[in-house]
Amino acid sequence: MRGEIHGRLLDALPPLVTLPAEVWDCPLTPLLAEEIVRDEPGQEVVLDRLLDLLLISALRVWFSRPEAAAPAWYRALADPVVGRALRLLQDDPAHPWTVAALAVKAGVSRAALARRFRDLVGEPPMSYLTGWRLALAADRLRDTDLTLDAIARHVGYGSAFALSTAFKRVYGVSPQEHRAGRGGHGGHEGPGGDGGYGGRP
Numbered sequence: 001m002r003g004e005i006h007g008r009l010l011d012a013l014p015p016l017v018t019l020p021a022e023v024w025d026c027p028l029t030p031l032l033a034e035e036i037v038r039d040e041p042g043q044e045v046v047l048d049r050l051l052d053l054l055l056i057s058a059l060r061v062w063f064s065r066p067e068a069a070a071p072a073w074y075r076a077l078a079d080p081v082v083g084r085a086l087r088l089l090q091d092d093p094a095h096p097w098t099v100a101a102l103a104v105k106a107g108v109s110r111a112a113l114a115r116r117f118r119d120l121v122g123e124p125p126m127s128y129l130t131g132w133r134l135a136l137a138a139d140r141l142r143d144t145d146l147t148l149d150a151i152a153r154h155v156g157y158g159s160a161f162a163l164s165t166a167f168k169r170v171y172g173v174s175p176q177e178h179r180a181g182r183g184g185h186g187g188h189e190g191p192g193g194d195g196g197y198g199g200r201p
Contacts, residue, residue: 003142004135009059012071017062024061028054073128076120081106085117085125093133094156099125129156134170137163141179148175 032050035043063070077083084106089097102125103113117125133155140151152163160175167175 003139005139008071008135009074012069012074013059013062017058019058019061023065024058026054026057028057072120072122076117079116079120081108081113082117082120085113086121086128089125089129089132093129093136094154096156097126097129130166131170133157134167137167137175138171138178141175151175 028050032047032054035046035050062068063074073086077086085102088095088102088105099114100110103110106113108116114124117128121128123131136155137151137157140146140154141148144151146154148160148163152158152160155163157163157166164175167173167178171178
């Protein structure tokens with residue numbers, strides 16, 4: 001669970017996270033314990049899925065604690081207006097979003113959304129969207145064999161050239177260099193400074 005998207009969530013965690021049993025009584029733990037001792041077909045797949053769910057559950061509990069420094073975008077997901085806008089951007093990054101279109105979907109005025117989004121997330125909606133698109137592109141460059149044109153279309157850029165220009169401006173290397181392992185953005189920080197274009201847990 002690494003890469004640009006997941007890194008922005010994991011980088012907000014301390015080196016060691018401790019969740020006492022009294023604050024995290026996860027029903028998945030007994031299932032995991034049972035599956036570990038089974039020697040049946042599909043065990044590895046089941047364990048992978050259970051571990052994913054266990055991690056997500058643990059992150060939710062940790063970030064709900066007062067001592068946790070949850071990223072601004074994560075906290076903003078709980079807001080009925082900004083959370084709706086964030087999910088729209090994350091779920092459909094290729095859509096030609098505007099602040100006005102997001103405001104209609106969120107049920108508020110353009111000015112109200114822009115102000116509330118910046119206050120809670122720490123950057124404007126379109127800045128967040130740019131970072132989210134580029135983070136998705138960075139991960140797809142590393143994790144898939146898709147062409148740059150295909151990745152550009154998937155993340156909302158009209159051409160490979162447009163994606164390359166934006167990518168190099170933010171990451172300091174070309175998409176091709178990033179794919180080859182010469183990326184220069186290992187700190188997982190985006191335009192918003194708060195790891196702003198992190199993905200959902």
